[in-house]
Amino acid sequence: MVLLLSEDSSFVVEVRKGMLHTKDGILDLGNLKKKKFGDRIKTHLGKEFKIVKPTVNDILEKKLKRLPQIIMPKDIALILAYTGVSSGSLIVDAGTGSGFLSIFLASYIKPKKIVTYENDRRFVKMARENIKNSGLSKVIRLKQKDITKGIEEKNVDLVTLDMKNSEKVVRNAYDVLRLGGYLVVYSPYIEQVISVVKEMERKGFSNIKPVENIVREWQVEKFARPKTVGLMHTGFLTFARKVK
Amino acid sequence: MVLLLSEDSSFVVEVRKGMLHTKDGILDLGNLKKKKFGDRIKTHLGKEFKIVKPTVNDILEKKLKRLPQIIMPKDIALILAYTGVSSGSLIVDAGTGSGFLSIFLASYIKPKKIVTYENDRRFVKMARENIKNSGLSKVIRLKQKDITKGIEEKNVDLVTLDMKNSEKVVRNAYDVLRLGGYLVVYSPYIEQVISVVKEMERKGFSNIKPVENIVREWQVEKFARPKTVGLMHTGFLTFARKVK
Amino acid sequence: MVLLLSEDSSFVVEVRKGMLHTKDGILDLGNLKKKKFGDRIKTHLGKEFKIVKPTVNDILEKKLKRLPQIIMPKDIALILAYTGVSSGSLIVDAGTGSGFLSIFLASYIKPKKIVTYENDRRFVKMARENIKNSGLSKVIRLKQKDITKGIEEKNVDLVTLDMKNSEKVVRNAYDVLRLGGYLVVYSPYIEQVISVVKEMERKGFSNIKPVENIVREWQVEKFARPKTVGLMHTGFLTFARKVK
Amino acid sequence: MVLLLSEDSSFVVEVRKGMLHTKDGILDLGNLKKKKFGDRIKTHLGKEFKIVKPTVNDILEKKLKRLPQIIMPKDIALILAYTGVSSGSLIVDAGTGSGFLSIFLASYIKPKKIVTYENDRRFVKMARENIKNSGLSKVIRLKQKDITKGIEEKNVDLVTLDMKNSEKVVRNAYDVLRLGGYLVVYSPYIEQVISVVKEMERKGFSNIKPVENIVREWQVEKFARPKTVGLMHTGFLTFARKVK
Numbered sequence: 017m018v019l020l021l022s023e024d025s026s027f028v029v030e031v032r033k034g035m036l037h038t039k040d041g042i043l044d045l046g047n048l049k050k051k052k053f054g055d056r057i058k059t060h061l062g063k064e065f066k067i068v069k070p071t072v073n074d075i076l077e078k079k080l081k082r083l084p085q086i087i088m089p090k091d092i093a094l095i096l097a098y099t100g101v102s103s104g105s106l107i108v109d110a111g112t113g114s115g116f117l118s119i120f121l122a123s124y125i126k127p128k129k130i131v132t133y134e135n136d137r138r139f140v141k142m143a144r145e146n147i148k149n150s151g152l153s154k155v156i157r158l159k160q161k162d163i164t165k166g167i168e169e170k171n172v173d174l175v176t177l178d179m180k181n182s183e184k185v186v187r188n189a190y191d192v193l194r195l196g197g198y199l200v201v202y203s204p205y206i207e208q209v210i211s212v213v214k215e216m217e218r219k220g221f222s223n224i225k226p227v228e229n230i231v232r233e234w235q236v237e238k239f240a241r242p243k244t245v246g247l248m249h250t251g252f253l254t255f256a257r258k259v260k
Numbered sequence: 261m262v263l264l265l266s267e268d269s270s271f272v273v274e275v276r277k278g279m280l281h282t283k284d285g286i287l288d289l290g291n292l293k294k295k296k297f298g299d300r301i302k303t304h305l306g307k308e309f310k311i312v313k314p315t316v317n318d319i320l321e322k323k324l325k326r327l328p329q330i331i332m333p334k335d336i337a338l339i340l341a342y343t344g345v346s347s348g349s350l351i352v353d354a355g356t357g358s359g360f361l362s363i364f365l366a367s368y369i370k371p372k373k374i375v376t377y378e379n380d381r382r383f384v385k386m387a388r389e390n391i392k393n394s395g396l397s398k399v400i401r402l403k404q405k406d407i408t409k410g411i412e413e414k415n416v417d418l419v420t421l422d423m424k425n426s427e428k429v430v431r432n433a434y435d436v437l438r439l440g441g442y443l444v445v446y447s448p449y450i451e452q453v454i455s456v457v458k459e460m461e462r463k464g465f466s467n468i469k470p471v472e473n474i475v476r477e478w479q480v481e482k483f484a485r486p487k488t489v490g491l492m493h494t495g496f497l498t499f500a501r502k503v504k
Numbered sequence: 505m506v507l508l509l510s511e512d513s514s515f516v517v518e519v520r521k522g523m524l525h526t527k528d529g530i531l532d533l534g535n536l537k538k539k540k541f542g543d544r545i546k547t548h549l550g551k552e553f554k555i556v557k558p559t560v561n562d563i564l565e566k567k568l569k570r571l572p573q574i575i576m577p578k579d580i581a582l583i584l585a586y587t588g589v590s591s592g593s594l595i596v597d598a599g600t601g602s603g604f605l606s607i608f609l610a611s612y613i614k615p616k617k618i619v620t621y622e623n624d625r626r627f628v629k630m631a632r633e634n635i636k637n638s639g640l641s642k643v644i645r646l647k648q649k650d651i652t653k654g655i656e657e658k659n660v661d662l663v664t665l666d667m668k669n670s671e672k673v674v675r676n677a678y679d680v681l682r683l684g685g686y687l688v689v690y691s692p693y694i695e696q697v698i699s700v701v702k703e704m705e706r707k708g709f710s711n712i713k714p715v716e717n718i719v720r721e722w723q724v725e726k727f728a729r730p731k732t733v734g735l736m737h738t739g740f741l742t743f744a745r746k747v748k
Numbered sequence: 749m750v751l752l753l754s755e756d757s758s759f760v761v762e763v764r765k766g767m768l769h770t771k772d773g774i775l776d777l778g779n780l781k782k783k784k785f786g787d788r789i790k791t792h793l794g795k796e797f798k799i800v801k802p803t804v805n806d807i808l809e810k811k812l813k814r815l816p817q818i819i820m821p822k823d824i825a826l827i828l829a830y831t832g833v834s835s836g837s838l839i840v841d842a843g844t845g846s847g848f849l850s851i852f853l854a855s856y857i858k859p860k861k862i863v864t865y866e867n868d869r870r871f872v873k874m875a876r877e878n879i880k881n882s883g884l885s886k887v888i889r890l891k892q893k894d895i896t897k898g899i900e901e902k903n904v905d906l907v908t909l910d911m912k913n914s915e916k917v918v919r920n921a922y923d924v925l926r927l928g929g930y931l932v933v934y935s936p937y938i939e940q941v942i943s944v945v946k947e948m949e950r951k952g953f954s955n956i957k958p959v960e961n962i963v964r965e966w967q968v969e970k971f972a973r974p975k976t977v978g979l980m981h982t983g984f985l986t987f988a989r990k991v992k
Contacts, residue, residue, distance in 0.1 A: 019440055023466070023504055054439065066504075068440035071417075073344025093337035094475070096368055100317025103347070103370050124340055124369055126347050173315075195298065196263055196312035205727035206484065206938050213480040222267070226478040228486075231338070232736055234470040234496070236457040239693035240450065242472075242737035248720055249730035252478070260267055260310075449971035450694050476980055483937035486981035492964055493974035507928055511954070511992055542927060554992075556928035559905075561832025577829035582963070584856055585825035588805025591835070591858050612828055612857055614835050661803075683786060684751055684800035694972065701968040710755070714966040716974075719826070722958040722984070724945040728938065730960075740966070748755055748798075 017079075017151075018048060019070035022063065028070050028078035038063065072123040076116075080146045083114045083139075087178055087202050088250050092120045094229050095176065098255050099198040104128050105173035108192065110163040110185065111135065115143035115156070117178055117202075122155045127173075130156045133163035167192045178202040183211040190219045193258045201254045209252045221256035228252055261323075261395070262292060263314035266307065272314050272322035282307065316367040320360075324390045327358045327383075331422055331446050332494050336364045338473050339420065342499050343442040348372050349417035352436065354407040354429065355379065359387035359400070361422055361446075366399045371417075374400045377407035411436045422446040427455040434463045437502045445498045453496045465500035472496055505567075505639070506536060507558035510551065516558050516566035526551070560611040564604075568634045571602045571627075575666055575690050576738050580608045582717050583664060586743050587686040592616050593661035596680065598651040598673065599623065603631035603644070605666055605690075610643045615661075618644045621651035655680045666690040671699040678707045681746045689742045697740045709744035716740055749811075749883070750780060751802035754795065760802050760810035770795065804855040808848075811881045813874050815846045819910055819934050820982050824852045826961050827908065830987050831930040836860050837905035840924065842895040842917065843867065847875035847888070849910055849934075854887045859905075862888045865895035899924045910934040915943040922951045925990040933986045941984045953988035960984055 020027045020036075020043070029036055029045055036043040041059030048067065051057060055067045070078075073089070101107065103126040109118050112134035122130050134140050140160045147156050159168075164184045167175075174197060175189040182201045189199045199221065201212045209226045216224050229250075233243045264271045264280075264287070273280055273289055280287040285303030292311065295301060299311045314322075317333070345351065349371040353362050356378035366374050378384050384404045391400050403412075408428045411419075418441060419433040426445045433443045443465065445456045453470045460468050473494075477487045508515045508524075508531070517524055517533055524531040529547030536555065539545060543555045558566075561577070589595065593615040597606050600622035610618050622628050628648045635644050647656075652672045655663075662685060663677040670689045677687045687709065689700045697714045704712050717738075721731045752759045752768075752775070761768055761777055768775040773791030780799065783789060787799045802810075805821070833839065835858040841850050844866035854862050866872050872892045879888050891900075896916045899907075906929060907921040914933045921931045931953065933944045941958045948956050961982075965975045 021440060021503060066439050069417075069438065071344030071440065071442075072346045073342070074440070076344070089341035090338060090473070093341035094334060096340065097333035097337035098317075100315030100320070100367075102316045102367055123344075123346055126370065173313075194313065195310050196265060196315065196318070198315075205729050207727050207942075209478065210480055210484050210939075213484075224480075226480060228476045228478070228730075229334070230474045230476065232472045232474065234453065234472070236454055236468075236470060239695050240454050240457075241693050242716075244735065244737055245733060246736040247732065248734040248736070249732055259265060449973050451698075451971050454695075472974075483939045485937050486960075488979065488981055489977060490980040491976065492978040492980070493976055509928060509991055554927050557905075557926065559832030559928065559930075560834045561830070562928070564832070578826060578961070581825035581829035582822060584828065585821035586805070588803030588808070588855075590804045590855055611832075611834055614858065661801075682801065683798050684753060684803065684806070686803075697966065698968055698972050701972075712968075714968060716964045716966070717822070718962045718964065720960045720962065722941065722960070724942055724956075724958060728942050728945075747753060 017070055017075060018053070019068040019074050020057070020065040021068045022065050026074075026078070028074055075150060076119060076123065079149045080116065080119065081114060081142050082116070083142075085204070086114065087117050089120060090229055090231050091202060091250055091253060092117060094227070094253055095121070095200050096124060098225075099174055099200060101125060101127070101174045101198070106169065106171065107131070107174045107176065108167055108169050108172050108189075109133070109176045111139070111179040112143045112158060113139055113178065115146040115158070117176055118156050119146060119150045119152060121176070122152045123150065127155065131159060131169055132156060133159050133161050135160065135162040163188070173197050175199045176202070182208060183215040186212065186215040186221075187219050190221065190258060195258060197258050199256045199258070202251050203254070204251045206252065209254055212254050216254070216256045220260060222259040223257040224254070225256070226252055226254040261314055261319060262297070263312040263318050264301070264309040265312045266309050270318075270322070272318055319394060320363060320367065323393045324360065324363065325358060325386050326360070327386075329448070330358065331361050333364060334473055334475050335446060335494055335497060336361060338471070338497055339365070339444050340368060342469075343418055343444065345369060345371070345418045345442070350413060350415065351375070351418045351420065352411055352413050352416050352433075353377070353420045355383070355423040356387045356402060357383050357422065359390040359402070361420055362400050363390060363394045363396060365420070366396045367394065371399065375403060375413055376400060377403050377405050379404065379406040407432070417441050419443045420446070426452060427459040430456065430459040430465075431463050434465065434502060439502060441502050443500045443502070446495050447498070448495045450496065453498055456498050460498070460500045464504060466503040467501040468498070469500070470496055470498040505558055505563060506541070507556040507562050508545070508553040509556045510553050514562075514566070516562055563638060564607060564611065567637045568604065568607065569602060569630050570604070571630075573692070574602065575605050577608060578717055578719050579690060579738055579741060580605060582715070582741055583609070583688050584612060586713075587662055587688060589613060589615070589662045589686070594657065594659065595619070595662045595664065596655055596657050596660050596677075597621070597664045599627070599667035600631045600646060601627055601666065603634040603646070605664060606644050607634060607638045607640060609664070610640045611638065615643065619647060619657055620644060621647050621649050623648065623650040651676070661685050663687045664690070670696060671703040674700065674703040674709075675707050678709065678746060683746060685746050687744045687746070690739050691742070692739045694740065697742055700742050704742070704744045708748060710747040711745040712742070713744070714740055714742040749802055749807060750785070751800040751806050752789070752797040753800045754797050758806075758810070760806055807882060808851060808855065812848065812851065812878045813846060814848070815871075815874075817936070818846065819849050821852060822961055822963050823934060823982055823985060824849060826959070826985055827853070827932050828856060830957075831906055831932060833857060833859070833906045833930070838901065838903065839863070839906045839908065840899055840901050840904050841865070841908045843871070843911040844875045844890060845871050845910065847878040847890070849908060850888050851878060851882045851884060853908070854884045855882065859887065863891060863901055864888060865891050865893050867892065867894040895920070905929050907931045908934070914940060915947040918944065918947040919951050922953065922990060927990060929990050931988045931990070934983050935986070936983045938984065941986055944986050948986070948988045952992060954991040955989040956986070957988070958984055958986040
């Protein structure tokens with residue numbers, strides 16, 4: 017996959033036969049085969065694009081279909097920061113939704129395997145397509161199952177939950193986590209945080225820590241100030257570790 | 261390396277001959293050779309520890325020497341989130357300091373190479389030791405050089421700066437970054453943000469975005485509320501991309 | 505003045521002859537003379553309004569003309585909270601702008617006198633009208649003068665500044681403040697905060713404290729969460745006291 | 749009352765016979781009778797204090813006994829900002845606690861009357877003393893009664909609640925508020941906010957708005973940055989208006 021970059025627009029495309037229609041003309045993608053990163057390519061109207069290696073974010077932003085409520089990169093990154101999960105880990109995730117959380121985690125850290133549970137047929141279809149488009153079909157396994165009925169994996173390093181009744185999965189998560197493993201629950205509403213924390217305590221989790229992660233943008237023009245309006249809230253993240 | 265875990269204390273140790281002195285007695289580390297993850301081990305006073313696979317964070321927290329002003333995991337994770345840097349990337353970093361930023365990035369994403377510049381001899385020694393103790397000597401290369409004098413790498417995916425006069429490195433960073441690559445500057449003070457943004461604009465960077473990342477902890481006991489006192493500020497992160 | 509209140513709209517009107525045109529019909533304001541608070545009145549189309557005593561905020565929100573950049577009630581209230589200024593105080597203010605800061609302070613605390621300086625003729629006109637409409641002409645005195653040229657009042661309890669070069673007024677403010685009096689500077693940009701703090705230190709002010717005041721709204725519907733988007737920044741407030 | 753001010757300490761004292769013992773010597777308060785604001789006075793060891801008019805905050809900070817959990821000036825000020833309550837208003841408050849909320853509101857705005865309900869005998873004693881020491885006995889009336897049993901006032905402009913079961917007072921508050929009047933509830937915990945909002949909706953309140961008010965301090969020394977550690981949370985304020 018390559019990133020076609022101009023100052024006012026960009027595209028992530030696969031190098032294969034076909035035409036890309038842009039507002040500045042048509043690009044023959046077949047021509048990309050003869051090019052290398054750093055080269056340029058022109059539409060039939062003369063608009064020039066640079067051919068660039070895409071980052072993980074470029075691919076995810078341009079190629080994936082999204083649901084309206086989506087966990088954001090800042091929140092996914094905090095999961096890495098606070099659990100130390102890394103390449104070689106076994107991760108269980110639910111509900112899949114559009115697959116964003118699984119795909120981002122897989123893209124950043126190259127885990128051994130992410131198994132993601134989704135019970136809603138409509139999401140399964142979208143997620144399957146997104147996983148395929150992100151090129152991660154070997155790392156991410158999607159199961160169309162109800163995770164509240166049981167988790168089939170064992171010796172799991174990290175369980176991530178972004179679903180309505182996460183508190184119903186806390187017991188199962190505890191059972192399948194390895195000693196020293198983490199459970200992380202993402203939830204937009206504070207009532208969910210409260211239910212989940214109480215269930216985590218009942219089931220024996222340690223180091224329980226619910227947090228909000230607020231990124232505040234600044235503008236630096238003639239003078240500097242925080243931007244007037246911004247994202248005040250996405251969701252709460254609740255972390256817990258299995259220690260005993 | 262293994263994590264020895266009890267409910268009130270934990271240690272990261274290497275599996276080799278030697279004695280570990282804890283407040284609850286002495287552990288013969290040689291005995292770890294016959295054990296596997298999930299087993300238990302006892303001190304000569306009978307205190308039991310579980311033998312657990314350490315996460316990246318366990319290793320970094322327990323084995324590294326720190327400087328007082330250190331970039332925190334939440335801020336390092338945001339660099340991943342906003343640049344999409346991933347395995348296979350070439351990263352240039354300065355100043356090394358204790359090596360935390362390099363070591364965390366290397367631990368999370370397994371880049372091809374991180375080259376980190378440090379001009380202060382006292383830090384070089386500490387960083388070298390930390391890189392060795394984190395087992396990342398093959399990925400991280402430490403150069404005792406003044407990065408304001410020049411960057412020797414080419415076609416770099418990400419340049420990270422955590423140093424006093426970051427604005428003096430912006431031009432060099434631009435020159436060695438690949439198209440589509442990122443510069444990220446960490447700075448505790450707002451004056452540094454302002455200088456860096458203005459220099460980024462002069463040198464032609466795009467998508468310039470200075471942010472603060474505030475993590476707010478909640479306590480959920482009988483009732484729930486944000487913790488009364490907390491970290492209001494660590495540092496600003498300024499992101500910029502080379503697009504033209 | 506009375507507040508005419510319905511569930512979907514409200515008006516602040518004076519009790520005098522005249523017609524009020526609303527989207528739900530015309531109200532004969534002359535009829536208000538025979539009514540008292542708690543009574544109802546109807547438009548010619550039958551829409552009913554309750555006749556209510558307006559609060560200070562009702563009057564200010566409905567009767568004053570605004571400039572785009574306006575200091576907000578939350579920030580004005582913090583001036584009260586941190587200076588303890590109260591009825592009987594002498595306050596000097598600049599620049600007047602639309603008069604909001606003066607009018608709110610006067611409305612809340614009934615000071616002896618607020619003298620407000622404005623050098624720009626266009627603002628003077630708007631402010632004069634706003635002061636008249638708020639019924640505070642006896643408390644607020646508007647001077648069309650450049651406050652950087654000098655402050656004519658003596659023994660002042662509080663000086664408030666919301667203008668471009670506030671740092672140029674710090675020396676004059678110090679000279680006219682009584683011992684124990686306060687200077688408060690409102691400024692959208694951080695560079696202004698920095699200049700002002702440094703000038704305050706040079707001129708001998710104590711207890712210098714720059715702050716941001718962030719109000720975060722929650723939504724409580726089926727479940728509770730902070731509102732997704734909100735005001736991240738209005739301006740910085742810098743407080744200082746004359747102690748020696 | 750006068751404020752005795754030196755660069756390293758300050759006292760609020762009444763002008764009457766008596767001795768003030770400071771760490772820098774003894775002051776004969778009787779001598780204050782012959783002095784006026786701006787004069788100086790010395791202890792028997794030669795330490796000099798300036799004689800200054802105290803602000804409302806000086807008096808409250810120096811003269812009042814406090815309970816550990818106290819509503820802060822920033823939060824009290826927001827009540828003014830969002831309700832527009834002003835001089836001449838009738839306010840009902842509960843529970844009194846140490847009396848801080850009543851005393852601050854009374855000090856800032858000179859209402860016609862604040863009636864404050866407290867059921868706990870221990871607090872009543874402390875509050876009575878604080879009200880007396882603040883010189884507001886004519887404005888604040890303290891009733892040792894359980895406000896959940898009923899509110900005796902009528903045509904109230906503002907009801908403020910800072911107590912455990914505020915939701916039990918919402919109905920009574922609605923009944924005694926004038927049209928256009930406000931109910932404001934202060935609560936440390938989010939569960940209280942949720943109960944109160946739901947009860948406000950059931951009882952017919954409009955414009956229901958729960959908020960947090962976060963004041964973030966900056967330090968401006970050689971360079972500027974937000975202070976590292978600070979107050980992340982005091983309490984939530986929930987506003988509602990009686991419109992129908």
